[in-house]
Amino acid sequence: xxxxxxxxxxxxxxxxxxxxxxxxxxxxxxxxxxxxxxxxxxxxxxxxxxxxxxxxxxxxxxxxxxxxxxxxxxxxxxxxxxxxxxxxxxxx
Numbered sequence: 386x387x388x389x390x391x392x393x394x395x396x397x398x399x400x401x402x403x404x405x406x407x408x409x410x411x412x413x414x415x416x417x418x419x420x421x422x423x424x425x426x427x428x429x430x431x432x433x434x435x436x437x438x439x440x441x442x443x444x445x446x447x448x449x450x451x452x453x454x455x456x457x458x459x460x461x462x463x464x465x466x467x468x469x470x471x472x473x474x475x476x477x
Contacts, residue, residue: 416453416454416455416457416458417454419453419454421453423452423453423454424453425451425452425453426453427453427456430451430456430460431451431456433460434451434459434463437460437463437467438463438467440467440468440469441463441466441467441468443463443466446459446463
């Protein structure tokens with residue numbers, strides 16, 4: 386039975402879509418829906434956000450007590466202000 390489910394999954398006839406062929410991204414999720422979104426931002430997020438704020442001449446906008454979700458949103462807002470191009474998966 387489990388083998389049949391696996392074969393159906395791989396062939397695309399099952400209920401699940403094949404992650405290797407699906408056009409829907411599972412890497413893009415609204416930060417408000419993140420399970421860990423209320424946790425403090427990561428060191429990588431803080432470092433990148435500091436860099437973006439400096440490049441945008443808006444160092445005063447950086448706050449060290451942001452959550453992961455807040456930092457992600459701010460990164461998305463600061464990228465164009467800092468002159469950083471669109472992410473590769475944002476391009477049509």
